[in-house]
Amino acid sequence: MEVNEYLEVFIEESKEHIQSLNDHLLILENDPANMETVSEIFRSAHTLKGMAATMGYRDIADLTHKMENVFDAVRNNQISIHSEIMDVLFQAVDQLEGMVLDIVDGGEGAADVQQLVTQLQAIENKEEIPKASAGFASADIVDSKPEAADTIFSPFANLDEFEQTVLRQSKENDCNNLEINVRLAENCLLKAARVYMVFEVLEQVGEVIKSDPTVQELEEENFESSFHVLLITKETADQVKNKILKVSEVEEVVIQEYELAEPSESAQQEETKLDESKEEQKTAAPKQQETTTKTKKAQNVVSKTIRVNIDRLDALMNLFEELVIDKGRLEQISTNLRHSELQDTVEHMSRISNDLQNIILNMRMVPVEQVFNRFPRMVRQLSKDLGKKIDLQIVGAETELDRTVIDEIGDPLVHLIRNSLDHGIETPDKRIQAGKNETGKLLLKAYHSGNHVFIEISDDGAGINKEKVLHKAIENQVVTPEVAEQLSEKEIYQLILSSGFSTADHISDVSGRGVGLDVVKNTIESLGGMLTIESEEGSGSLFSIQLPLTLSIISALLVEVADEKYAIPLSSIIETAIIHKEDILNAHNKQVIDFRGKVVPLLDLKDVFEVPVEKEESDLYPVVIIRKGDKMAGLIVDTFIGQQEIVLKSLGEFLGDVFAISGATILGDGQVALIIDTNTIIT
Known part of the structure; x- marks a missing residue:
């Protein structure tokens, strides 16, 4: 093998x-x-x-x-x-x-x-369990004692009336009713396949009336090493046995004649009807055929699900993306030629490609349950290590995300949960002193909202001490005392996401509030997501992660800068605006605007990407207002082209480090538009 x-x-x-x-x-x-x-x-x-x-x-x-x-x-x-x-x-x-x-x-x-x-x-053996550090004597690993099969305990004691009638008629026709017990080798490979081969042999010599376990259980390998079959055949028990034993990995076959109990009155009536009326025999035949068919070709029942390697789905997505590009080109050609039949065909192709796109994207979607499944066990172990009582509640595990996002989000969630358990939720004695239940609550929740998935980790612990955060931030020179005085509550909480920031008094093996949270934040932002924090001291904290449904196809605003086209993800855009030249102000040698009462820095994409073209003075500037958490910025462009669903293409390993560019997309006319990484632009 x-x-x-x-x-x-x-x-x-x-x-x-x-x-x-x-x-x-x-x-x-x-x-x-x-x-x-x-x-x-x-x-x-x-x-x-x-x-x-x-x-x-x-x-x-x-x-x-x-x-x-x-x-x-x-x-x-x-x-x-x-x-x-x-x-x-x-x-x-x-x-x-x-x-x-x-x-x-x-x-x-x-x-x-x-x-x-x-x-x-x-x-x-009901003995005292030895400690892990103690010496261990050798133990017998494999129990090789075979399963007894000398006699058969009949699982067919309660056949229904129809089955009993069929068996009685077979005896009258000089057929043998055989009860067969088949035992496979203990280490049998692909048990369901061996069962299928046995059934193939049995169907060649007669008709299978019933099996135990059921056919479905046999298909699912939901049995140990043996199964029973009730067979009607013209052949003798020895002939049947010899044929079954030719199937590989069949270790033992025991056959005995099946003895029918005395017929009940209703069974006798049924038998009489079958003998007297050919029409009723025809009516009953499908029922017999149904019983037989359930066992015949048992393994021909096709499963409704199959395992597909994610690389194959990626390859399928890449081919579909090429199809989308060609479709866009065809749409342009049909528009230019104004050929009615061509236009009808292209429109039909567009509808089909849209359906195909939805199918492929849905194939890549998997429930976050795949990530959430690891946490109950982890929480159990950590609660024992920390001496805390934790009630973990999981809501929305069926919420679906793109497989690529699922693969990346696991580690950030592990870190946030460990932080909540270690420094969020108090020990039972402290919780009782604070008037709380000694068992802390940890809620892991996922849900859809628009084109995003939100994952929330909340606890009813001590919350975040704002004064302590500010003190540490000033001490570590993350912010100046002057800036600290003007920070909002949310901005203070965001400080714990700074690199190397921690409010923990002692380093623990589990975590420290803030240690490594900058890595969590960077990972989430690399997925096009966003991490926000809410807290109330003494009542608990809430970490909310916003993620895109998929990384393959996104909604974007296409803009033009000089002769180049760029795509800005809609998830990062607050709104677009046309601003007057006189509205542009200067602060600390930088251009800013007053946007709804907030000072927002203004960046010209010609400067950001060093577009080689002379700037033209104008009284009006198209601006895209983007955000990253609570921070905002305005991007000056030349023209708004419009909103479009775009396919995200990687720039490859040689262009992977281009500043503020996360990828590219190919437009319908064959042009390439670079996709702007707004998280990099806003500092």
Whole structure:
């Protein structure tokens, strides 16, 4: 077997199962008697064990095998869950995640899991759990005891009347009703495929009436190593058995004759009707066919979802962008030629391309749940480390964002949450002294608003001390005392986003309010987003992140400077205006204007981009008012062209550091317009 062929699938599915383990362990910790959750954890551990063993990752298989044994004992009421057991289980999941990440990085997924295996073994045996620092004796890793299959416990005791009637008729026609138990090898690769092959054999020799587990469960590999089938056939049990055993990775087949119970009165009536009326046989036939079809070609049922590498979606988007450029050119040609049929065709093509654009963009959209999923576990661990009680609430996890944004937003959110837990929410004793509930609340919320997604992290902690922030800002020479006196409340809070700024009295391993927040701010702004802060001392803080829905296609205002065209993202624009020459003032050797009571610096894009053209004196200047947080600036341009949806193209590695340019777009006439990075212009 070529393992590399399945490596990507293994990694993705392993991540899903590990996330499922984390989620359900958190549920189980709050509700130890929830057997449904225990079963979910058992299934995830069992599936992960089989996948890892198949791929040759022995340490992952060993660890999940012991976890599986623990939860098997729990669901059989042999042991009860308590906090010490939960700690070991969470450590085991952490170890599994680390090994999978090692595989992602090209490693072998190996680790020293012996002490965790021994701890899990002790839990299973109801012994005292050894401490992590203690020595560990070797433990048996793999339980090779085969599943008993000498006799069959029949799962087909309660067949419906129609199924019983079909079986009775088969006996009258000298057919055999066989109950078959098939056991696959413990480390079977792709169990669903083996089941399909078995069903193929059975359909060649007869008709499958029923299976246990159900066909859907077999398709989803929601079974351990064995399954039962009820078959009608002309062949003998030995003939059927020999054919099934030819399927690879089938370890054992046990067949016995299925014995029907005495027919009920209604079943006898049904049988009589089937014998007496051919028409009713025709009516009943589809029902029989439906029962058989559910099992026949079981694996031919096409899944409604498939895994697609993000690189393929990027390639698809790039090809579509080229199509948009050609479409724009065709629109110009059809307008110039004024050919009615060509114009109709181009209009139809435009409608189709718009639909295609929406489909491609939606394909790239993923729920922020993918990022949010990691936080319940993280908050649990941090609350224990800090000795705090935290109630984490997540709202709007289904909100969708572009995959590129999702990949980048995780680390900033982690840092903001760690700050809220460490320096926002107080310890239980301090909260009680302040008249609060000893359990602090942390709210993680996502929602759509216009063409943006907002992610908010709020807590009901101590809030931000404004006086302390100002004192530190002056001490670190971030602002002068004179400037500090004129700052608004929001501007004071924004100071903690300055590089290296911190109000923490002591450095902690978790975080310090403000340390690294400049990196968070820069990351968010690089995504075209914005970070704002609100706080009330003693009541809590709110960090709000505004992000664009997608980075691929944005709404922009096209402007002209000399003979060059530029695009300014609409998300950064407050409004456009025409100002008179006499309205331009000078302050500190810089041009400014009075915009709605605020002094706004004025920048001429000819100077910013050093456009080689002589400036012409004019009495009127077109100006675009842009913003970055609470800061604003006015950009002088020559002409407003209009609003347009544009495709964002990277300038490539050789032009990646061009000042105040974030990319380029190709217009319908083939011209290139540079996209202005307004966050760089406003300092």
